[in-house]
C-alpha cells in the first residue's frame with residue numbers, strides 16, 4: 232500500500248504544483264505568526280484554489296479561538312483542521328462540532344509516557360498527527376525538523392484512528408521511519424525546504440521517491 236504524504240507549510244503557488252507532482256494526499260497551510268511558513272488568509276485562499284480535487288487542504292492552527300477559525304473558514308476552502316497547540320480533548324470536540332470539519336490533533340512524543348496522550352485524543356479527533364515534542368522554550372510547537380525515537384511506535388497497532396507520522400522526516404530517513412513505525416501516512420515540512428519557509432521541489436520529489444511514489 233502507498234504511503235500517503237502531507238506536505239506542510241506551503242507558501243507559494245509553485246509549492247502546490249510540486250506537492251501535487253510528488254503525489255501529495257494532503258497539503259498544509261500554517262496560520263501561526265511566529266512560523267516562517269505563516270500565510271495570510273488571502274495567500275492561503277489563492278493557494279487553496281490551486282489545489283486539485285483529491286488532495287486535501289489542511290489548515291494548521293495553534294490554540295486558535297472560534298473567531299479566528301470562523302475567519303479562516305470563511306476565507307479559505309479547506310478540508311481538514313490541524314490543531315497543533317495545547318487544545319484539550321474537550322476543545323478538539325468543540326472545534327469539530329462548531330466548525331463542521333474533520334479535525335486532526337497533533338500529539339508530541341519524546342518518551343514512552345507521552346504515548347498516553349494519543350489515547351486521550353482518539354475518542355474526539357478524526358485523525359492524529361504523531362510528532363516530536365518541541366524542545367522546552369522552542370518558538371514553534373512543530374516544524375522544528377526534530378525527530379523522536381521511532382522505536383517507541385514499533386508494534387503499536389491498536390490505535391483506532393488514522394494517524395500520520397511527523398517530526399524531522401527527510402528524503403534520507405523517511406523510508407526507515409516508515410519501516411520502524413508502520414506509518415501509512417507521513418507529514419513533512421522543514422525536511423523538504425532549502426531555507427525556513429521555502430519548499431524545494433527537488434526535495435519534495437525525492438521524499439516521494441524514497442517512499443516509492445511519484
Ligand SMILES: O=C(O)c1ccccc1N[C@@H]1O[C@H](COP(=O)(O)O)[C@@H](O)[C@H]1O
Nearest residue numbers: 266373374375376377398399418420421
Ligand atoms: O511548520 C511549522 O512552521 C509549524 C508551526 C507550528 C506548528 C506546527 C508546525 N509544523 C508541523 O510540524 C510538523 C513537523 O515539522 P518538521 O517536518 O519536523 O519540520 C509538520 O509536519 C507540520 O505539520
